[in-house]
Amino acid sequence: MADTEIFDGHNDAVQFIAEYTSSGRDFLMRSETGHLDLPRAREGGLAGGLFALHAAPEHPPENDLIITENGYEVIYAESLDPLCARRQIEAQRLALERLIRRSDGRMRLAVDVDEIAAARAEGAFAVVLHMEGAEALDSEFDYLHRLYAAGLRALGPVWSRPNIFGFGVPFAYPKSPDTGPGLTGIGKDLVRTCNRLGIMIDLAHLNERGFWDVAALSDAPLVVTHACAHTICPSTRNLTDRQLDAIRDTDGVIGFNLSVNDIRADGHLNDDTPLDHIVRHIEYLIDRVGEDRVALGSDFDGAVMPRGIKDASGLPHLFDAMRKCGFDRESLSKFAFDNWLRVFGLTWKSGP
Numbered sequence: 010m011a012d013t014e015i016f017d018g019h020n021d022a023v024q025f026i027a028e029y030t031s032s033g034r035d036f037l038m039r040s041e042t043g044h045l046d047l048p049r050a051r052e053g054g055l056a057g058g059l060f061a062l063h064a065a066p067e068h069p070p071e072n073d074l075i076i077t078e079n080g081y082e083v084i085y086a087e088s089l090d091p092l093c094a095r096r097q098i099e100a101q102r103l104a105l106e107r108l109i110r111r112s113d114g115r116m117r118l119a120v121d122v123d124e125i126a127a128a129r130a131e132g133a134f135a136v137v138l139h140m141e142g143a144e145a146l147d148s149e150f151d152y153l154h155r156l157y158a159a160g161l162r163a164l165g166p167v168w169s170r171p172n173i174f175g176f177g178v179p180f181a182y183p184k185s186p187d188t189g190p191g192l193t194g195i196g197k198d199l200v201r202t203c204n205r206l207g208i209m210i211d212l213a214h215l216n217e218r219g220f221w222d223v224a225a226l227s228d229a230p231l232v233v234t235h236a237c238a239h240t241i242c243p244s245t246r247n248l249t250d251r252q253l254d255a256i257r258d259t260d261g262v263i264g265f266n267l268s269v270n271d272i273r274a275d276g277h278l279n280d281d282t283p284l285d286h287i288v289r290h291i292e293y294l295i296d297r298v299g300e301d302r303v304a305l306g307s308d309f310d311g312a313v314m315p316r317g318i319k320d321a322s323g324l325p326h327l328f329d330a331m332r333k334c335g336f337d338r339e340s341l342s343k344f345a346f347d348n349w350l351r352v353f354g355l356t357w358k359s360g361p
Contacts, residue, residue, distance in 0.1 A: 264306020
């Protein structure tokens with residue numbers, strides 16, 4: 010067990026659990042594939058996290074990656090059929106419920122800050138339900154209310170493709186995140202509805218105009234669960250200094266993404282990314298927004314991890330590197346756990 014307890018702002022593990030797919034991993038058993046299961050989480054000090062429900066196309070496009078002279082572009086993914094998306098989201102939600110039941114108390118669904126704190130105190134792993142991309146929602150938000158009642162506490166209006174709520178940011182490097190239109194009219198209604206319910210709005214994968222649309226509408230702190238700094242790595246998925254300033258000014262949080270191609274200045278998909286480079290990127294974010302507003306948003310099971318971390322069990326290597334660079338116990342605790350609980354406390358509330 011690591012000596013620093015961590016809450017992670019984003020993982021894609023639900024896509025790979027045995028309860029969801031016949032070829033999946035048993036999350037309760039240690040595996041050498043992927044990045045996250047309960048034993049490796051415990052080895053790495055993870056005490057909980059946001060688990061992303063995410064719908065994928067039934068027939069993924071082939072050859073969607075274009076290598077450019079100095080980078081890459083990914084062809085925009087097509088919009089998903091809402092009924093297809095809802096079938097996937099509901100199947101994943103139920104699969105996660107089955108996993109939690111099978112854990113015999115080792116994992117708990119948490120819907121407020123007190124439940125996260127109680128799970129932490131009692132040695133249980135806290136699971137917070139998140140949805141990455143809102144394709145499964147209907148225009149009347151009936152399904153959103155059902156998901157909220159089932160425990161959903163965080164929602165990203167888009168993934169990196171368009172839907173009826175707005176426009177995701179296509180993957181590209183080097184390129185600005187200002188890639189097209191922002192939220193639609195119903196997307197703005199979604200923001201207002203999430204505010205009323207107390208669902209945290211995740212701005213990851215949303216393009217820059219959509220980001221500013223949310224900033225103009227939302228009465229909650231601005232949160233991006235997994236991204237890095239565009240000034241260091243000019244990927245479309247990363248945040249400009251002006252966006253970072255808006256997160257600071259609303260007392261929000263950015264979850265630092267461990268995806269190597271969004272950390273590295275060259276944008277390369279190279280796991281040989283030194284830990285001291287990663288720490289310097291974290292330091293840049295903290296210098297810009299303050300140590301109360303940067304946390305971990307790993308993207309485990311959704312990205313290529315740095316070789317020095319590899320998977321959840323390797324998180325102590327990151328924290329050791331941060332200590333060597335001068336991070337004290339208080340600043341490490343904020344990055345590891347406290348900053349997420351602070352922003353949850355500012356955002357979550359009882360629904361109507």
